[in-house]
Amino acid sequence: MSDTFQLDGAPIPFADGQTVMQAALAAGHYIPHLCYHPEFKPHGSCKLCTVKVNGRTVASCTMPAEAELEVESDTEELNALRRTLVQMLFAEGNHFCPSCEKSGNCVLQALGYDLEVHSAGFRHQYPDRPLDASHPDILLDFNRCILCELCVRASAEVDGKNVFALAGRGNTKHLIVNAESGLLKDTNIALTDKAMSVCPVGVIIKKGVGFSTPIGERRYDQRPISAQALDDAPRPPSGGAHD
Amino acid sequence: MLPDAELIFGDSPKCDVPTCLRRIIAKYGTDATQLLQILREVQECAGYISPDTAAYLAQKLDIPIARIESVASFYSFLHLEPQGEYRVLFSDNITDRMLGSQTLMERMCQQMWLQPGKVSEDGLVSINTTSCTGMCDQGPAMLVNGRAITRLTPQRIQEIGQLIRNRTPLAAWPADFFHVDDNIQRGGLVLGNTLSYGAALRNGLALGGAAIVEQIKDSGLRGRGGAGYPTGMKWEACRNAQGDHHYVVCNADEGEPGTFKDRVLLTRQADLVFEGMTLCALAVGAKRGILYLRGEYRYLLEPLKAALQRRRSSNLLGQSILGHPGFDFDIEIHLGAGAYICGEESALIESLEGKRGVPRNRPPFPVTHGYLQQPTALDNVETFCQAALAIHMGADKYSAIGTAKSTGSKLISVSGDCPRPGIYEYPFGVSVQEILNDCGAVNTRAVQISGPSGVCIGEKEFDRKLGFEDLPTAGAFMVFDDSRDMFEVARNFVHFFAHESCGFCTPCRVGTSMLKQTMDKIASGHGTHYDLAEVEHLDHVLQTTSHCGLGRTACNPVLHTLKHFRPAYENRLKSLEFKPAFDLDGALARARQMTGRDDAGAHLKESE
Numbered sequence: 001m002s003d004t005f006q007l008d009g010a011p012i013p014f015a016d017g018q019t020v021m022q023a024a025l026a027a028g029h030y031i032p033h034l035c036y037h038p039e040f041k042p043h044g045s046c047k048l049c050t051v052k053v054n055g056r057t058v059a060s061c062t063m064p065a066e067a068e069l070e071v072e073s074d075t076e077e078l079n080a081l082r083r084t085l086v087q088m089l090f091a092e093g094n095h096f097c098p099s100c101e102k103s104g105n106c107v108l109q110a111l112g113y114d115l116e117v118h119s120a121g122f123r124h125q126y127p128d129r130p131l132d133a134s135h136p137d138i139l140l141d142f143n144r145c146i147l148c149e150l151c152v153r154a155s156a157e158v159d160g161k162n163v164f165a166l167a168g169r170g171n172t173k174h175l176i177v178n179a180e181s182g183l184l185k186d187t188n189i190a191l192t193d194k195a196m197s198v199c200p201v202g203v204i205i206k207k208g209v210g211f212s213t214p215i216g217e218r219r220y221d222q223r224p225i226s227a228q229a230l231d232d233a234p235r236p237p238s239g240g241a242h243d
Numbered sequence: 244m245l246p247d248a249e250l251i252f253g254d255s256p257k258c259d260v261p262t263c264l265r266r267i268i269a270k271y272g273t274d275a276t277q278l279l280q281i282l283r284e285v286q287e288c289a290g291y292i293s294p295d296t297a298a299y300l301a302q303k304l305d306i307p308i309a310r311i312e313s314v315a316s317f318y319s320f321l322h323l324e325p326q327g328e329y330r331v332l333f334s335d336n337i338t339d340r341m342l343g344s345q346t347l348m349e350r351m352c353q354q355m356w357l358q359p360g361k362v363s364e365d366g367l368v369s370i371n372t373t374s375c376t377g378m379c380d381q382g383p384a385m386l387v388n389g390r391a392i393t394r395l396t397p398q399r400i401q402e403i404g405q406l407i408r409n410r411t412p413l414a415a416w417p418a419d420f421f422h423v424d425d426n427i428q429r430g431g432l433v434l435g436n437t438l439s440y441g442a443a444l445r446n447g448l449a450l451g452g453a454a455i456v457e458q459i460k461d462s463g464l465r466g467r468g469g470a471g472y473p474t475g476m477k478w479e480a481c482r483n484a485q486g487d488h489h490y491v492v493c494n495a496d497e498g499e500p501g502t503f504k505d506r507v508l509l510t511r512q513a514d515l516v517f518e519g520m521t522l523c524a525l526a527v528g529a530k531r532g533i534l535y536l537r538g539e540y541r542y543l544l545e546p547l548k549a550a551l552q553r554r555r556s557s558n559l560l561g562q563s564i565l566g567h568p569g570f571d572f573d574i575e576i577h578l579g580a581g582a583y584i585c586g587e588e589s590a591l592i593e594s595l596e597g598k599r600g601v602p603r604n605r606p607p608f609p610v611t612h613g614y615l616q617q618p619t620a621l622d623n624v625e626t627f628c629q630a631a632l633a634i635h636m637g638a639d640k641y642s643a644i645g646t647a648k649s650t651g652s653k654l655i656s657v658s659g660d661c662p663r664p665g666i667y668e669y670p671f672g673v674s675v676q677e678i679l680n681d682c683g684a685v686n687t688r689a690v691q692i693s694g695p696s697g698v699c700i701g702e703k704e705f706d707r708k709l710g711f712e713d714l715p716t717a718g719a720f721m722v723f724d725d726s727r728d729m730f731e732v733a734r735n736f737v738h739f740f741a742h743e744s745c746g747f748c749t750p751c752r753v754g755t756s757m758l759k760q761t762m763d764k765i766a767s768g769h770g771t772h773y774d775l776a777e778v779e780h781l782d783h784v785l786q787t788t789s790h791c792g793l794g795r796t797a798c799n800p801v802l803h804t805l806k807h808f809r810p811a812y813e814n815r816l817k818s819l820e821f822k823p824a825f826d827l828d829g830a831l832a833r834a835r836q837m838t839g840r841d842d843a844g845a846h847l848k849e850s851e
Contacts, residue, residue, distance in 0.1 A: 044604050045748050047788045057787045062604040084784050088753040122757055123824050147746070165309035166599075167316040169582070171756040173746035178309035180298055 005069035007031075014065035021049055021061040024073075025233035030226045031073050032082050032115060034089075034107055034200060035148035036061040038234050040157065046089075046148055048082050048111065057081075079115060086112050087121035092171070094126060094143035095201075101210035102202030104218025108146060109201075110225035129174065134185035138196070139205040145175050150198040158194035163187045175203070263288040264296065268303050275304045276615070278314055278597030282321050283538070283580050287389065290330075291322040317599040317745075319373060319581030320389065320538050327362045327369035329407045334384040336375035336500040337735040338658045338721055344383035347400050348372070354404045368407050374583055374739055375500035376539045379658035379721070380426045380665045388413055389541045392420045421542065425507050426665030429681060432644065432652040433512065433628045434668045440514050441559050443635040447522040448567055450634070455526040456482060459630055461638035463650035468494060468586075468623035469693060469717035470792075471649075474630060477620060480610040481527040484618035491523045491532040491572075492614060492621040494591055498537055498583035499694035500739060501719030504654035505624040507666050509536075509543050512628055513550040517574060519627025521560065522634055524572040527620045532574040535591050538581050547576055583743035587791055588621045590745065601747045602791040625654055625718070645671035649710035657682045659691075659722035667720075671710040678720060679705065686725045689807065694719040695736035696796035699729070699803035729804045730811040734762045736800035744793060751794030754785045758801065764824050770816045779805070 004011040007024055014023035019042055024031050035046040044062035051060040052072040060073070072078065089108060097103050111117075132140040147166065152175075155163040163184075167176045179186035189195065196204060215221070219228060267284045271277040281300065285292055292315050301308040315321040333339070333348045352359055352370055362369040378384035381393040387403070390413060399420065406416055427434055447455050460475030481489060493516060497505040508516060520532045536543065551574055554560045564570045577595055579585050585594045589603035592614050613619020622630070629651050633641040642650045649671035658664045661684035669678070679687055691699050692709070693716040700707065700714075707714050723732060741755040758781045761774050782798035789795045805812060828847040835845050 042604070044790065047749050047790070050788045059604075059790075064606065081784060081788055084780070085749050085788065088749055088757070088784075091757075092753045123760065125756075146749075147752070162307040162309065165307065165313040167309075167313045168746065169317050169599075170741060170744040170746045171752055172316075173752065176309055176312055178307040180294060180308055 003067040005065055005067060005071060007071045008074050012065075012071075018065045019061055020051065020053070020063045020065050020069070020071055022234075023065045024060065024071075025230065026235055028230055029073075030230055031060050032079075032111060032226070033061060033229070034111060034146070035150065037150055037198060038232060040150065040153050043149060043153070046085070046146070048085055050078060050081055050085075052078065082111075083115050083117050084121065086115055086117050087119075089146050090117075091120060091122035091124050092127070093145060094124075094129065100144065100202050101205065102144070104213075104215055104221045106202060106220070107200035107225065110220035110228075113220070114224045114226050125171075132177070132184050134183040135189070136185070137191055137207050138184060138189065139207055140175075140177070140184055141203055141205060142175055144202045146201055147173055147175070148200060150200065151175070151195045151204055154198045155189075155193065155195035161188055161193065161195075163189045163193070163195055260289045260293075260296065264299060268300075273304050275306050275310075276595075276597045278304065278306070278310070279318070279580060279594060280577060280597070282311070282315050282318075283578055286321050286580075290328065291325050293325075297323075314597065314599055317582060318538075318579075321580050325362065325366065327367055328410070329368045330386075330388050331368060331370045331403075331407075332373035332376075332386040333370070334374075334376040334378060334382060334386070335372035335735075335739075336379055336382070337732050338379040338501060339375070339382040339384060340735065341659060341727070342383045344395070347383055347395050347397065350397060351400050351404060354401070355407070367410070373539075373581065374498065374743060377497055377503040377506050377537070378423065379501055379503055379656065381424050382658075386539065389538065390421060391423060391539065391542055393423055423506070423510075423542070424665075425510055427507065427511075428657070428663055428665040429667040429669070431668030431670070432632060433508070433515070433625070433654065434666065436512060436515055436628075436632065438515070438632075438635060440518070440554065440557060441565065443515075443518050443631040444521055444525075444559060444565065447525055447634050448565060448570070452482065452526045452528065455522055455634060458634055458638045459526070462633040462641040463638075463648070464626070464629055464633055464641070465649065465711060466623055467625035467629065467653065467717065469499070469696075469715065471711045471715050474622060474626055477610055477622070478523060478526045480608075481618045481620040484611040486611075486617040488531065488615075488617050489524075489527045489529040490614045490617055490619040491520050491527065491529045491574075492592070492595065492609075492619055493520055493532070493534040493624060493627055494586065494588065494621060495540070495624045496535050496537045496579050496586045496591055497540070497624070498586045498743075499696065499717055499719055500736070501656060501658055501691065501694045501721040502717060503656045503658075504666055504718045506540055506543070508624050508628055508654070509540065509547060513547055514554070515628045515631050516624055517550065517554055517560070517627075519622075519629075519631035520574060521564070521572055522631055523620050523622070523627065525570065527618070529620070530571050530573075532572060533595060533614070534574060534576045535585070535595060536576055536578050537585075538579045541578060544576060544578065551576075582745075583739075584745045584791075584793055587793065590791070591621070592619065599745070601745050602793075623717075646708075646710050646712060648712050653709060653716065654718055655709070655716070655720045656718050657720045657722065660684060660687070660724035660727065661722045669709070672708050674706055674708050675700065675714070676705040678709075679722065682722070684722045684724070687722055688725045688727060689723045689729055689732075689804075691719065691721040691723070691732070691800075693717045694721075695739055695800050696792065697799065699732075699800060699807065701807040728811060729808040730766070730815065733800040733804040734766055737762045737797075740793065740797035744797070748788075748790035748794060750784050750788045751790065751797065754781050754789075754794070755797050757781055758785070758798070760824065762801070765812065765815050767826075768815060768817070769822055769824070769826065770812075771822050772816060773822075775805075775812060775816065 033049040042061040044059040049060045129142040152164045297311040383395040464474040465471040585600040590600040594600040609619045655667045661682040741759040744755045746752040785798045
């Protein structure tokens with residue numbers, strides 16, 4: 001692993017097939033991200049991980065790492081873009097953090113704090129998105145959906161079930177479930193499914209356990225997302241090539 | 244999981260849906276990559292895709308039922324709810340509006356006692372708008388049950404209303420309604436082509452695949468779809484790519500508002516298009532070609548199929564083409580279903596595979612991982628025509644036409660404020676002013692080059708030249724005279740992009756929609772300087788972070804009109820620094836409607 005690229009002036013080693021994001025996280029450098037998940041193929045839809053590569057803006061999660069790339073990430077310009085994207089996602093859905101049981105474990109909220117998003121920025125869209133509480137053990141609160149497709153991908157690729165899919169186009173795009181009735185109770189979802197654990201926000205909720213961990217003691221209450229994301233990143237085995 | 248006989252289908256007066264479904268499945272088989280074609284035919288037959296139909300198809304194709312909804316809901320021309328027996332869609336390009344489409348639509352809605360977007364109570368008719376249908380030179384235009392109708396007038400609207408009320412089948416409507424003019428105003432290399440069928444192909448066969456690639460490279464030919472990628476390099480990369488199969492795809496999803504030259508090429512020079520595709524197949528080693536025809540041009544399907552059949556009979560397609568053993572190639576036609584984004588090459592390929600037309604992450608590019616992840620050469624209709632002519636003429640002669648970096652000719656679709664709209668073919672390097680002179684435009688304020696995603700230029704720049712050196716264009720040329728409000732032009736384009744955003748990435752999905760709201764706020768007289776700043780902020784985010792060209796260019800109409808015609812925006816602003824989008828008086832509209840009052844006392848007084 002002799003090849004490196006530059007990220008904000010630091011040399012980042014990378015393996016063949018890694019993207020800029022994967023290599024950066026493995027080397028202990030955080031790039032903000034939302035729809036990227038280390039266990040899934042990069043998706044590139046949220047655009048939070050936008051960086052400048054040789055002067056051009058691209059999503060770092062899908063950008064193949066190449067030797068000698070000059071990547072800028074932690075700059076005021078890019079962080080301002082990320083703040084705007086977070087504001088857009090907050091304005092697009094119905095996000096009420098104080099009453100949301102995902103508060104403290106929510107990636108969108110954590111990014112908001114970490115990127116210092118201090119205001120709404122945009123007029124809220126207040127979309128009409130009815131809940132699906134049909135399933136005895138699981139609640140779907142579509143109000144909080146950010147359309148990252150992680151549940152779609154997890155259900156299809158890991159669970160082999162296709163419980164979730166996306167419908168509509170543009171700002172009418174929305175999450176649906178795979179049942180003639182359109183209700184979760186008529187799908188074959190199980191609490192043990194991978195799709196149950198990947199939602200970065202509070203759409204897919206296990207009933208009855210919402211506040212078993214008190215607010216204040218949750219994941220992002222303890223350490224900011226920039227630190228947590230590095231803990232989660234797959235690393236080369238110790239003694240590996242990365243410095 | 245019901246057996247076929249027990250299926251219960253919605254009312255359809257004209258055809259028996261279960262029979263149609265069985266016919267469609269028999270035709271396409273149970274291959275899920277054909278899903279869009281299947282859904283489109285179901286829609287054509289049944290008027291919508293009912294839950295029972297969805298369940299039946301899911302079972303037959305062995306796919307999740309959610310995928311049917313997922314795909315169907317992506318395309319504007321597919322419906323999951325019952326629609327009117329007659330589905331009327333007014334083309335809503337700015338050129339249609341300039342020809343009075345909005346008044347005509349209001350008139351028709353009144354005539355039919357109908358609100359736009361709603362189905363009449365008797366289920367007879369629904370009226371709505373649709374993105375540009377590519378009839379800008381003979382608008383206002385509409386689609387009725389997918390069939391294009393041109394040159395709408397109040398009288399024609401009246402007649403259409405009567406035909407619908409009488410439930411006259413579309414086949415019995417006056418043929419004149421469906422007449423589409425080619426309007427060729429200035430011919431050239433391509434439009435003047437009179438080569439006999441197979442002539443260019445014989446030249447190509449004499450050269451062989453590798454030499455075809457070299458000739459195309461030497462000809463300097465660049466893609467005519469807008470991006471201008473060198474065609475020879477694309478074909479070479481595809482030829483050299485490893486794969487089980489190679490494919491040739493023709494992009495006839497001509498969705499850019501103001502563009503209609505591919506429609507004319509497919510009408511007048513279909514054989515030249517197919518000849519170019521066949522040459523490409525020879526060059527890249529493909530056995531299968533697909534032409535992706537936009538749904539709005541549905542009426543061209545039968546003539547194009549007939550042209551393909553003729554070519555098969557002449558051994559210009561099929562096995563051992565022109566007696567060359569091993570040179571097997573055939574072309575099929577896929578229809579789109581109302582999604583501008585499918586003009587983007589990777590979205591088009593997704594759509595060909597029966598999926599939602601969402602642009603892929605690139606790299607890898609289609610030349611190595613295209614249709615079914617196989618090497619695919621994908622070019623525009625006009626590019627294939629130009630390629631066939633370049634092979635016939637030879638690279639040297641071809642590259643002498645046009646300019647150094649933009650060889651050959653370009654078809655321009657002229658519409659808007661001019662007495663002679665239509666198709667003009669010029670060698671590259673023609674100036675905007677020259678085209679304006681030729682089409683007879685006077686008092687021109689602005690020209691929108693290459694459609695909403697292109698550039699808007701003002702009078703001072705009319706000496707600029709079309710070509711990759713200066714003003715690249717996919718062919719749209721919309722003329723606006725000094726009576727036009729350029730803010731309204733930009734607002735129309737902003738609405739278009741918001742409607743056509745695929746919704747994959749955050750900036751485009753949310754940004755185009757917010758841009759639309761802000762432009763509407765300014766239009767309604769509630770805009771302030773804060774909103775203008777927000778427009779510029781949104782433009783920056785769209786331009787820098789969007790996933791594909793749609794989002795990255797969606798801000799162009801606003802950026803360019805703000806640059807040239809800023810007063811058109813500023814004149815509408817309030818002097819205030821900020822005013823909330825929430826309209827207090829507007830919020831009382833419902834109360835006024837309920838109480839039947841609209842007097843001054845039922846309105847809040849607005850203090851400036």
